[in-house]
């Protein structure tokens with residue numbers, strides 16, 4: 365039997381951007397939109413065009429530039445809204461208008477101050493107008509899960525008659541329980557006569573942590589589209605995390621018997637991009653995309669993992685586009701260590717390898733798992749000890765910052781015996797110091813990734829900086845450094861990375 369195709373509707377750029385604290389510039393939205401197209405979602409809700417002129421411009425720009433998914437604009441069932449949404453999405457060759465009105469008595473009475481009859485008329489009129497612009501019209505009954513069921517079915521049937529091809533059933537406030545939400549989908553299927561003429565969509569919020577579970581249950585009961593966001597961003601506690609929804613289908617085909625067209629190896633890159641631009645980072649233990657999602661730290665797991673990953677791993681990190689972290693335990697031999705170091709671009713002689721292997725084993729005894737970052741630190745230490753002197757040595761660093769001064773750094777380094785000095789500005793002190801070093805050494809070098817961790821709490825914690833530099837050929841070099849001071853740790857890490865680059869040359 366052919367698997368049922370479930371459409372994925374991404375609203376990271378609309379509902380996700382409504383997350384408190386998340387604002388995206390137009391350029392950032394376009395970048396994310398291109399990445400979502402690579403992920404191969406079916407529909408992208410690019411914004412709410414009437415909300416602001418920035419929102420309008422972003423939707424328009426995405427409609428003009430991004431190919432693949434339907435490009436969708438949100439609007440209330442009001443003429444001016446719908447017209448504005450159309451003016452933005454019409455530039456796409458796959459435009460979609462998503463119009464909504466609240467249907468629960470609570471919202472009708474207190475928010476809209478409309479009767480059920482008035483709201484029904486507005487819904488019909490709105491869909492009719494949207495349909496005059498484009499075929500792909502989605503209608504949402506806001507607060508559907510708290511709407512009188514009979515009235516909800518009446519509204520859905522009417523909008524399908526007007527031409528809505530997708531009818532969305534939102535659990536707007538994340539109130540529904542899983543089985544109850546599934547029952548609502550069943551009820552709609554039984555009581556809306558023309559339901560087969562439209563796709564049932566669901567849009568679940570995560571106020572009680574059930575957004576993904578409710579979405580999955582709805583699919584089991586016949587929903588054909590799931591709405592959600594990358595990293596589960598969205599208003600309040602957020603929306604259903606699409607990466608979780610997608611990987612449930614992929615990992616349990618025996619249970620769901622359905623498929624999505626998603627290119628799952630783009631999940632992790634998308635998640636990272638969204639976190640970076642929204643400034644909302646992903647919790648470490650978050651399913652699928654959290655830093656710890658595929659790391660095994662318990663000793664007994666570690667042993668099982670090393671002999672056969674399937675013992676504890678139901679998904680492979682590569683499946684979601686995450687590079688496998690090198691993980692060593694005390695059972696890792698010299699050969700495994702040698703291979704691992706090669707993958708990280710290190711070369712050592714036998715004596716050094718023996719020393720490094722011993723250090724990794726010692727560390728594994730203490731902390732059970734030795735992760736890639738630890739291995740890099742051990743390898744760098746061994747390299748710095750070896751006879752070859754590092755080419756670049758930091759001699760002096762001074763930074764100036766405050767609320768009324770542009771962050772400035774003065775850096776003095778010794779490059780093969782010659783002193784060089786440079787001053788640079790930056791967005792912050794780390795940026796300024798990095799710019800100063802680049803001025804001296806090589807302005808083609810770019811800082812690709814920067815990670816700061818505090819070792820033990822408090823303001824006296826040690827700063828642990830790991831970063832990735834790229835050279836003019838885009839080759840990556842990882843480096844790490846620890847210091848009491850954040851700027852010093854960052855500068856040391858950059859210089860470590862530069863020395864690595866030099867050694868490779």
Ligand SMILES: [Zn+2]
Nearest residue numbers: 379567569603
């Ligand atoms: Zn929402």
